[in-house]
Amino acid sequence: MPNSLSRHPRLAALALVTPALAMVALFFLLPLLASVVGAFETPEGPGLANFSKAFALYSRDMLFTLAIIGGATLLTGLGAVAIAGYLTLGECPLAVAALRWLYRWPLFIPFIVVGQIARSFLAKNGLMNNALIGAGLLDPLSATGMLDWRGLILAFAWKQIPFVALLVAGAMASLDRGGIEAARNLGASRPRILWEILLPQVAPSLLTALILSFVTMMSVLSVPLMVASQSPTLLTVDIAFRINAYRDYGLANALGMISLAISATVAWFYLRHSLREKR
Structure with a gap:
């Protein structure tokens, strides 16, 4: 043999x-094929009843999911570019070394732990408010929690920023330093170098990382359950609710197909943009 x-x-x-x-x-x-088939199965036979019911009951949650994941993706991109830019252009070796050592930690933390950390940090009596009250910056009676849409965006971004920053920083490190040094000699500031020289060259890597982060966040259940499970909520919570409460696998599969369609649409726009650039 x-x-x-x-x-x-x-x-x-x-x-x-x-x-x-x-x-x-x-x-x-x-499993994907079984979900696709199950989404169209109804007691009366194959049809679109599950999708009609999904839009009738959860259209608000669909818009909420798009807003939360889109906002978290935007914040992730901004944070990752800021970290990668300082790692590339920073002039303080100690600060660069400390940032390089610290920013990767959330990479190794599961999403369920991220949800618990967000609850402990962002709750009304959480670590953030207690620290602000202890420093005299916040009155105890005016303290409020952030276990809502704000907490979801912050939790998702905190988890995904290291992943995107790692890819973007690697792409920036592989660029020729000659253009950076020439811009510095001409008096360009670090933000201008980052925005006009580095970012256009690493845009494909940044977009790829953001697409992967978007798809990852679309599939997370633990964070919305632990941080903000009240209505409106993310589609993953709706899918789990339909299965656990009603054993309604047809509607759950339909919601899953809608989530897949959202992710596929984002990926399609990215692929279309990449093909245009290559042409």
Whole structure:
């Protein structure tokens, strides 16, 4: 058998990729196909009743999901560009080293832990308000919590900024330093160098990282459940509610297909933009 594989490189390559393809088919393609079929199944037969019911009951949550994930993606991009820019252009070696050591920590924290951290930090009696009250910057009677849409955006952005910053900082580090030094010699400020020289060159890496972050945040259940599960809420919470409370897999599958369509639409715009640039 090894001799026959060595004589036929294509068979050897096929033998190597077959286990991976089988795993993808078993754990991704088959569940996806079952969800697509289940979304159109109704007691009266195949139809669009589940989608009509989804839009009738959860159209507000769909808009809320788009707003929260879009806002978190925007904040993630701004934070990642700021961190990557300082890592590339920072003039204080100690600050650059400290930032490089600190900003990656959330990468290794699961989303369920992020939800618990957000609850402990952003609650009315949480760490943030207690610190502000202790410093005399906030009156105890006026303290309010942020376990709402603001907490969702902050929790998502805090988790995803290190991932995007890591990719963007790597892309910036691979650029030729000659243009940066020339801009500095001509008197350009660091924000101008970042905005006009570095950012246009690393835009593809930034957009790729933001698309991946958008899709990741669309699929998270633990953070909205722990931070802001009241109405309106994210579609992942609605899907879990329909399954746990009503065993309504048809409507849950329809909501899942709508989430998939939102993510696919964002990815399509990115691919279209990339193809235009290559042409």
